[in-house]
Amino acid sequence: MFIPLRDENPTRRIPVVTIFIIALNCLIFLYEAISPRGPDYYTLKMGAIPYEVTHFKTLAHLPRLSPPLTLFISMFLHGSLFHLLGNMLFLWIFGNNVEDFIGRLRFIVFYLFCGLGADLTHIIFNPNSRVPMIGASGAIAGVLGAYFILFPRTRVFTFVFLFIFIRVVPIPAAYVLGFWFLMQVLNVGLGGGVAWFAHIGGFIIGIGLIKALSGRKQRRVWVN
Numbered sequence: 001m002f003i004p005l006r007d008e009n010p011t012r013r014i015p016v017v018t019i020f021i022i023a024l025n026c027l028i029f030l031y032e033a034i035s036p037r038g039p040d041y042y043t044l045k046m047g048a049i050p051y052e053v054t055h056f057k058t059l060a061h062l063p064r065l066s067p068p069l070t071l072f073i074s075m076f077l078h079g080s081l082f083h084l085l086g087n088m089l090f091l092w093i094f095g096n097n098v099e100d101f102i103g104r105l106r107f108i109v110f111y112l113f114c115g116l117g118a119d120l121t122h123i124i125f126n127p128n129s130r131v132p133m134i135g136a137s138g139a140i141a142g143v144l145g146a147y148f149i150l151f152p153r154t155r156v157f158t159f160v161f162l163f164i165f166i167r168v169v170p171i172p173a174a175y176v177l178g179f180w181f182l183m184q185v186l187n188v189g190l191g192g193g194v195a196w197f198a199h200i201g202g203f204i205i206g207i208g209l210i211k212a213l214s215g216r217k218q219r220r221v222w223v224n
Contacts, residue, residue, distance in 0.1 A: 003159040004093050004176055005168060009151055015096035017104045021111065022088050025136060028076050029084050039079060047132025048074040050123040059130065075115040077134040087136045093156070094147040094177075095140070101150055102213050110209060114142020114202050121201025131193075138198040141184075145206025148177040150214070 032039040045063050052058055052067040065073065078084040099107040118138020123129075152174035160169050184199040 001161040005157045005159055007093055007154055007156045009097045009154045011096050011100040015099045017107050018095040018099050025076055029078050043132050043134055046070055046073045046077055047134045048119050049132050050126045050129040053123050054127040071116055071119050074134045075136050075139050087140055091140050095143045098143050098146045111139050114206050115139030117205040118198040118202030122195045122198040125197045133195050138202040141199045141202030142206030144177050145203040146210035149207055149210050
């Protein structure tokens with residue numbers, strides 16, 4: 001098991017957008033948690049359901065928002081505290097440097113575009129699914145893809161747990177994120193309530209988009 005804890009990649013300015021996205025996700029989850037209706041209600045109401053998108057209609061037996069709107073709102077919903085904390089940890093470690101590289105306004109567009117693309121990737125491979133999809137994982141996967149391209153040799157301090165071997169080890173980002181992506185691919189088909197194709201799609205879209213945004217002026221940071 002590999003869990004990234006922090007990287008050695010300082011930013012030039014405060015990552016305002018990354019902090020805002022993290023705060024927004026946390027506040028929304030807090031509201032869901034203390035609401036008398038509970039998180040399940042908001043998942044059913046605002047989660048993105050592939051069947052609705054591919055069939056251009058809302059399931060009548062659920063208190064649903066319009067399908068196009070759920071594609072965006074679902075990015076900010078989480079089903080559990082563990083789900084939320086895991087996503088926000090990855091966003092904080094890797095999002096601040098991507099934001100610093102492309103700028104705040106472009107990072108907002110980048111994040112939302114990756115999230116939307118991730119949702120659509122999941123929908124393409126599961127067009128008739130009636131299971132609501134929620135979470136920031138797809139958008140964050142895009143951030144991971146961008147970091148993979150921009151800062152492949154930056155060391156990421158990672159918690160490594162392999163049987164009796166338990167240690168925090170500095171590992172180049174290319175290996176950490178490459179291993180993460182490999183796990184998404186290998187887990188396809190296992191189910192478990194995880195939208196693996198959204199993770200894969202988000203990561204690939206993030207790579208393509210960061211290359212388009214950075215062009216020939218791409219700046220790499222090498223940390224040995």
